[in-house]
Amino acid sequence: MQNTILLGSRKGLLVYGERAGQWQLAQHHFSGAQVSALLADGARWWVALRDGHFGPKLHLSEDAGACWQEVAVPALPADGEKRPILDQIWTLAVGRDGVLWAGCIPAGLFRSGDAGRSWQLVEALWQRPERAQWFGGGFDDAGIHSILIDPRDPAQLVLGISCGGVWRTRDGGASWALHCQGLWAAYMPEEEKNTEAVQDPHRLAQCQSKPEVFWCQHHNGQFRSCDDLASWQELAPPAPLSSFGFAVAAHPHDPLSAWFAPAEVDQRRIPRDGDFYVLRTRDGGRTFDKLQLGLPAAPAFHLVYRHGLVVDAAGQRLAMASTTGSLWLGEAGGERWQRLSAELPPIYCLSFA
Template sequence: MTDTVFVLVGTRKGAFIAASDPARREWSLKGPFCETWPINHVIADPATGTVYAAGGNEWFGPAVWASKDRGETWTHSSAGLAYAAGETPIKAVWSLAIRDGVLYAGVEPAGLFRSTDGGETWSHVAGLRDHPSRPQWQPGGGGLILHSIVLHPRDPGQIWVGISSAGVFHTFDGGETWSPRNRGTRADYMPEDQRYPEVGQCVHCIVMAPGNPDRLYQQNHCGMYRSDDGGVTWESIEEGLPSTFGFPAAAHPRDPDQLFLAPLNGDIQGRFMPDAKGAIWRTRKGGTAWEAKREGLPQENAYFGVLRQAMATDRLEPAGVYFGTNSGTLYASADEGDSWAALAHHLPVITSVETVVMPA
């Protein structure tokens, strides 16, 4: 049976699903789904084919949508997505991750929830917000959001999360207790003698290298980093990049040394592609060397950005790479970034891009 690759797209006005055969030369696009709610993240469970979409805002409230028929019909639930009475209400769900049928959701204000029934009901993983550093957590430019959830592929007790602007936290025991993992990452916006705090870094994205759970890559507000000890320590790998600032990172599906980035020109200089020339930067050496991949991307007037969850790879050979812009263009490469083509134009602001490969 021929596989189909699906690109799952979250936007400010609903979710979209693009589909193609493994050649990835022709694509179909369906949507918008989820009644054009603001959707921050869309993923799929490869085991069941269920598509989940996270979203909401202060007007709609938080919810996770689910489709068991590849977008034809959807349901949504917010049952249990709430803090205790008297706490600041949850505005939206920002991120999703799934492992062995357990679905996790990161929310704003920052916290983590878990569902064991496909998103119909949720329970609060309270240990994270019980961490003694919580009074120090401050919102980043997008709010105080938990936007990265990294699950250990073999140990269900281990989870890493990224919070802007609190940093990276890790648990060994399924969320009962947590520890900061920010050693070596800068906070340039702090006074000079406080630029390496235990918490308070503005992490933008965390991804895990394939086949090596100890290797993590992090795009930060203040640099690009790699850890080879599960985030206990981080080292800078930004040398050779055009900027220390960007949002997304995407790992190769098989090669732990290969990573894709979309650097922007800086946090106060417009947050668009450096020199207004489109490029995705690739390393095949774990961040010790970088190359700009530009073929097929606009080389003038590229005044767009790429948000923190809006880049992904697929598991095909060669790997596909995808990213969406805040001006509504979805780009794809079927040759590991060597060349690019636009899959769609004029979508709403693209907030997330993920992939799944499943039988047709």
């Protein structure tokens, strides 16, 4: 099992490590800066900062945090005489070919062949006419929060855009297609709720051993695609379990299993009735387990953001962190949880390393 957890917080990068069965804070970098995205690829770590009036920053470590170097930040193209301002790097992903991808707010996708030292905008996505329909969910602008790289072919990417739908390229970004058949938007007028380019997939996840299976935590429900994005099927956790939330994690080897971290919809964004739990399905969404052994009893007010729930490479150990500064470890697929700390800054993203 993986025994290092990277946490992107309101007060920098926190690194937790396990030694002799005990977890403790091992490193703290970029204290005071908000971490908007992070990525671990072996000993190579990237950390994106949303650094107040200093603007977005990106840092790279080649030695698991021992040393850091600042690298380039993507730049949005000029629109006439005006250049849009990059709010943040929202997600990072790297393929087996070593190509690094960055999804940003506003919703630009960038590619780097040199570990982030230089960037190229993916023009074909930026110029899509559907962009005129995109809009922000929790932010002023639409943003790319999910980049899924096909384990069989690094030229195939799937993106989740809030609010702009699910997009795929099969040729490294040269062309793009929408894949939102079956998704629907409760926040749109009845006649527009099925419009593909306005869907708000809060987070996407993909089964690594069966990559034609995808999971989506949408603004108004959980969905699964088992036909390589030809269609989405809505899942239906029984009442009073919540269908709203931000996070989803897919089992890397079992295409029938995934985890969600539900909340109450829209402005409230807290657990419904203070009941804090993780939802797990092991049969493709037909039934759900409510996992909360070791999690705080009601009333609890923890919210888990899009990048706040992850599963390790074996599919057995989970990590989850909240905007209220708690970090939990879930063993045996989430059957039991241990809180490693309740004293952290708000956590926006985390990853096993």
